[in-house]
Amino acid sequence: MRSLVGVCFLGLLFLEVMCCEGCWKQEREALIALNSQMGNYLSWGNTNDCCQWYGVECNTTTGRVSELELESMDGRTWQVNYSDLISFKELKFLSLYLTQISNCTRTGQVLETISSKLLHLEVLILSAENLTNEILPSLRGFTSLKELVLDGIGLDSDLHFQGLCAILKNLEILDLSNNNFKDTDIASPLSRLSSLKSLSLQGSELTMQSIQNISKLRSLEILELFGNNLNLWPL
Numbered sequence: 001m002r003s004l005v006g007v008c009f010l011g012l013l014f015l016e017v018m019c020c021e022g023c024w025k026q027e028r029e030a031l032i033a034l035n036s037q038m039g040n041y042l043s044w045g046n047t048n049d050c051c052q053w054y055g056v057e058c059n060t061t062t063g064r065v066s067e068l069e070l071e072s073m074d075g076r077t078w079q080v081n082y083s084d085l086i087s088f089k090e091l092k093f094l095s096l097y098l099t100q101i102s103n104c105t106r107t108g109q110v111l112e113t114i115s116s117k118l119l120h121l122e123v124l125i126l127s128a129e130n131l132t133n134e135i136l137p138s139l140r141g142f143t144s145l146k147e148l149v150l151d152g153i154g155l156d157s158d159l160h161f162q163g164l165c166a167i168l169k170n171l172e173i174l175d176l177s178n179n180n181f182k183d184t185d186i187a188s189p190l191s192r193l194s195s196l197k198s199l200s201l202q203g204s205e206l207t208m209q210s211i212q213n214i215s216k217l218r219s220l221e222i223l224e225l226f227g228n229n230l231n232l233w234p235l
Contacts, residue, residue, distance in 0.1 A: 023050040023058060027065050030087035031056065034070065038078040057093070064090040071097035082110045086117040094118070095125040108138040115141025125149040136160035140167045147171070152178035161189035170195055177202040177224075187213035196220060203227035 028050040035044065044053035050065070051058035057067035065088045070080060080096070115121075121142055126135075131153040137160050139148070145168055155176065171193050176186070182205035190199070196217055201210075206228045214223065 023063055023065070026087050030084045031065075033084050034080060037080055037084075038070070041078070059090055062090060064088070066090055067093035069093075069095040069097075071095055082114055085114055088118065090120055091118050092120055093123040094121060095123075097125060097127045108135055111135065111138040112141060115139065118142070120144055123147040125151075126153055127151040130154045133157055133159040133161075136164045140164055143167060143170070145171055147173035149175040150179070151175055155179035156181070157184045158186050158189050161186070162192070165189050165192040168193065172196060173198040175200040176204060179204045181206055181210060183207075185209045185213060187211070187216065190214075191216035193217070194219065198222040200224040201228070205229075 028048075031044075031050050031053065035041075044050070044056075047053070050056055051063065055069040055071070056065055058064060059066045068085075068088060068091060070078070085091070085094070115138065122144055124139075124142060124145055124147070127149060133155055135153070139145075140163065142148075148168070148171060156179065158181075172195050174190070174193065174196060177200050181201070185207060186201070186204075187210040190196070191213065197219055199214070199217065199220060199222070202224050203226070206225065211225075214220070
C-alpha cells in the first residue's frame with residue numbers, strides 16, 4: 001500500500017513540475033519562443049496559462065496543446081524556427097499561414113523531422129510559403145492527416161504527388177488552390193486518395209485532362225474549381 005501511495009505521490013509531483021498555470025511548462029516555453037520569433041505580434045493576454053492564449057487550444061484532460069494557429073493577419077511574413085514545434089506531442093491541428101521556415105534550404109529536412117514527432121497531427125495548413133513540389137516527400141510522415149492545405153505554395157506539376165497520395169490513406173480534405181497545374185494532369189495521382197471527400201483546386205489553371213480524371217475520385221463529395229476559366233472550355 002505504501003509503495004502504491006509513493007508512486008501516486010511521485011506521479012503528482014511530476015505533473016506539478018511539468019505543468020505551469022494549466023499548461024505544460026515545456027510547451028509554454030516553446031510558445032514564448034515562437035512568439036518572440038514573430039516579433040511578439042500575437043496577443044496572448046496577461047495570463048500565464050498558455051491554454052488561454054490566442055491561437056492555442058489544449059486537451060482539457062491532459063493540458064497539452066492540441067491546436068496551434070500561427071497566422072499573420074496583416075500580410076507580414078514571419079520567420080519561424082519549426083524545431084520549436086516538436087514540443088507539442090499531442091498536436092492535432094497546425095496552421096502556418098504566411099510564415100516562412102528559417103533556413104529555407106533545409107525546409108524538407110525540417111518538415112520531415114517534425115512529421116516524425118507530431119504523430120497525432122490530423123490537420124496541416126501551409127499557405128503562401130513558396131515551397132514548390134520538392135516539399136511533398138517530407139510530408140509523408142504525417143500519416144494521420146485528415147486535412148491538408150497547400151494553398152499558393154508554388155506547386156507546378158504532379159512531381160512527388162504519386163508517392164504522397166499512396167501514403168495519406170486517411171486524407172479526407174485536400175486544398176491545392178492557387179497553384180499552377182496548367183502543364184500537368186494533377187488529377188491522376190490524386191485518384192489514389194481513396195478516402196478523399198473534399199477537393200479544392202481553385203485558381204490552379206487546370207487542364208481539361210485533369211477535370212476529366214477527377215471522376216476517378218469515387219468518394220468525392222465536394223469539388224471547388226472556381227477561377228479556372230471553365231467558361232472558355234467546350235461543353
